[in-house]
Amino acid sequence: MSTAADGVGGGPPGASHRVAPRGSSPALDRGLPLVTSRNNSHPSAFRVAKAYVHACGKGTLGLYYGDHVAFGSLACGSWSCASCRKRLAARLLDRIRRGMESRPSMTRTFVTLTVDPSKFGAVPIGSAFWNSDDTPCFDPDRVARSSILWSEPSAAQFAQASAAMSAEWDLLNKRLRSKCRRAGVDRVGYFRVIELHRNGWPHYHAVLEHPTFGLDDLAQQLSGWSPGRIDVRSISLDDAVGELAPYLVCSEKKSNGHKAYQFAAHALPAGFRLHSSSRGFLADANEPDGPTPTHGIALRGHFTGYHEAVREMGADARLVLYAPTDGDHVPPSRTLATGDAAVVYYAELVHQSAMHADPRWLRPLLDLLDRKDEP
Helix, strand or coil: CHHHHCCCCCCCCCCCCCCCCCCCCHHHHCCCCCCCCCCCCCCCCCCCCCHHHHCCCCEEEEEECCCEEEEEEECCCCCCCHHHHHHHHHHHHHHHHHHHHCCCCCEEEEEEECCCHHHHCCCEEEEEEECCCCCECCCHHHCCEEEEEECCCCHHHHHHHHHHHHHHHHHHHHHHHHHHHHHCCCCCEEEEEEEECCCCCEEEEEEEEECCCCHHHHHHHHCCCCCCCEEEEECCHHHHHHHHHHHHHCCCECCCCCCECECCCCCCCCCCCCEEECCCCCCCCCCCCCCCCCEEEEEECCHHHHHHHHHHCCCEEEECCCCCCCCCCCCCCEEEEECHHHHHHHHHHHHCCCEEECHHHHHHHHHHECCCCCC
């Protein structure tokens, strides 16, 4: 969606910002190495963020409502964007929770599906030692277990592991569907998200739900997972949402503080999704509040430039301010302009070389307008 502002004219003087086409990858173009994090306290990007992410909020969305005009920050809507990710995760988690709450009688199972790095060319580079509560152990006399530290994946190794996981997930779903078909019951529903280990190797976390099948009933089908190890446990609705949240937001830690989360969106090869779900698992998305605009326009430049320009035209333009909170200061992200001057100014922008929005695209464009109390 960020390309909506690419090469579009009609902005105020000095308001221009060229957005790189979505899908361009500076890291691959320049042959930069993959970067992973073995530091638990500071998960880093797996690959340099794409250029369009850096342009988030630097485009403007103009909306015409008949009696007033709104100009707002045009978000890129990418999971790779630290700002948009919070909003996307909040909306997705809301749909996950509302969807599961509509099915209170379901039995839910939380599954972790990993890959064995040695199957994809990784080599051991050391060992890690753990206490009985799975915290790092630095006392040789109190080691409860040890694990192998594997080398980080190359881009080719990561793509190979991702493809193997995707193919094996399809086979797992076939086994689950076959079990349900033989029993004459509904299919197993799921929500699945991909995360990275600290060394950069991917793994899945999934919530499975079914009216009757629980952990023991699905054990045989899950045990067929061939790329690596599995971990399975029963889980409640609230705990399921709590487990999924850090993998989508990548800004939290476990309560005991030793586990950090490494976000996967930067690392995934083209064609691979951060998350997926079965049909009907998610609740319907909430419709935007307020009136529906009759016309939309995407513009280059920050929305504050349009705020000043429409005021100079004589319109009554006011920035939308958020109520004070205990958190960081949240700057305004929209301006509302009323009066004939605002309509004339908007019409002039449309007359120029701005991008016209067909009515069927108004809802997606509205979704890009940041309505949340977030930076």
